[in-house]
Amino acid sequence: SYFTYIIKLKILLLVLVIFILMISAHFLATSFYQKPLFLALIAGSVYLFFMEISSILKSSYQSINKFELIFTQEIIFQTLRIIFVSSVIFLSLNYLVNEELLMFYIVLALSTAAFISFLFLFSFSKKTLTFLEHKKSNITKREKSNLNKFILAVSVTALSGIFFSYIDKIMLGGFVDGEFIGYYSAAFSFIGASIPIITFSAALLPIFSRLTRNKLEPLFRKSREIIMTLSIILMVFFLIFAPLLINIVFGELYAPSVEILRIFSVVLIIMSANALFSTYLTAIGKPLVITKSLIISSILNVILNYILISWLVNYSQLAAVYGAVFATITSNFVYLILMFYFNKSYN
Numbered sequence: 001s002y003f004t005y006i007i008k009l010k011i012l013l014l015v016l017v018i019f020i021l022m023i024s025a026h027f028l029a030t031s032f033y034q035k036p037l038f039l040a041l042i043a044g045s046v047y048l049f050f051m052e053i054s055s056i057l058k059s060s061y062q063s064i065n066k067f068e069l070i071f072t073q074e075i076i077f078q079t080l081r082i083i084f085v086s087s088v089i090f091l092s093l094n095y096l097v098n099e100e101l102l103m104f105y106i107v108l109a110l111s112t113a114a115f116i117s118f119l120f121l122f123s124f125s126k127k128t129l130t131f132l133e134h135k136k137s138n139i140t141k142r143e144k145s146n147l148n149k150f151i152l153a154v155s156v157t158a159l160s161g162i163f164f165s166y167i168d169k170i171m172l173g174g175f176v177d178g179e180f181i182g183y184y185s186a187a188f189s190f191i192g193a194s195i196p197i198i199t200f201s202a203a204l205l206p207i208f209s210r211l212t213r214n215k216l217e218p219l220f221r222k223s224r225e226i227i228m229t230l231s232i233i234l235m236v237f238f239l240i241f242a243p244l245l246i247n248i249v250f251g252e253l254y255a256p257s258v259e260i261l262r263i264f265s266v267v268l269i270i271m272s273a274n275a276l277f278s279t280y281l282t283a284i285g286k287p288l289v290i291t292k293s294l295i296i297s298s299i300l301n302v303i304l305n306y307i308l309i310s311w312l313v314n315y316s317q318l319a320a321v322y323g324a325v326f327a328t329i330t331s332n333f334v335y336l337i338l339m340f341y342f343n344k345s346y347n
């Protein structure tokens with residue numbers, strides 16, 4: 001009953017968000033960005049739908065410890081994302097596609113990767129999620145009230161997290177051409193694809209949640225050691241092989257992404273620590289620590305992005321991109337510090 005109620009609310013919110021995005025796509029493209037992004041925003045609605053539906057299925061699989069399906073789905077999505085996007089960029093260079101169609105095809109490629117990875121998860125749902133067929137009991141008004149409060153807190157955290165993740169690209173869109181956003185996104189795609197694999201937080205949360213505090217602490221410390229070691233190794237790998245990776249995946253025209261990726265490799269350690277510590281705080285019942293830290297660091301992220309991008313764009317558009325990189329690294333570091341601070345204060 002709880003699960004069904006939460007799913008209904010989540011789907012309702014998802015449909016509402018997609019509807020708002022679609023009806024405001026023309027305004028965002030023409031008035032806010034003043035760039036040909038209308039088709040890309042429409043395609044983005046499709047991407048958002050399949051990503052969120054997939055997250056619902058992943059939560060269901062987590063509850064019954066089917067982590068191998070989540071891990072496989074993540075590999076499928078990240079692999080297809082790189083293949084499809086790099087293929088679109090390569091083909092666009094040969095056929096001289098205009099900027100509006102290029103952005104549309106890139107987002108459509110991401111949507112296709114999300115759709116295929118969703119189909120993978122969905123194909124196992126009927127056989128695996130048998131608990132959905134059990135008889136449902138009614139939820140009392142008091143239980144609904146408590147559940148709504150919890151969902152509100154989690155939703156605020158989730159929305160802040162989404163805002164935190166995309167504000168850099170959104171603000172860059174108001175100051176630089178699409179190709180420079182492409183340089184930024186190409187570099188960050190390697191970091192974004194690495195975090196879930198390094199931290200394996202989807203598997204750690206249910207494990208942490210079932211342990212007593214005495215048993216949880218040693219496992220948390222051991223996980224921290226493993227994840228930090230992997231992060232450092234991968235950071236060094238990106239520092240050394242960034243030119244080769246960018247050239248193979250995106251081609252020579254994306255050469256400016258090389259130095260961006262090298263700088264971004266530093267944030268790999270910080271973001272891995274953020275993912276692990278937020279998982280730990282959720283497991284010990286302190287989601288408000290995450291919410292407060294995320295809201296404050298998101299506000300800082302907006303301020304830093306605006307100041308640095310608007311200032312550095314006077315020198316060059318690439319300099320503005322570096323400003324966004326610095327803002328992202330700084331705000332992620334502040335997010336980590338705030339979680340430690342609020343956790344200590346909470347105790």
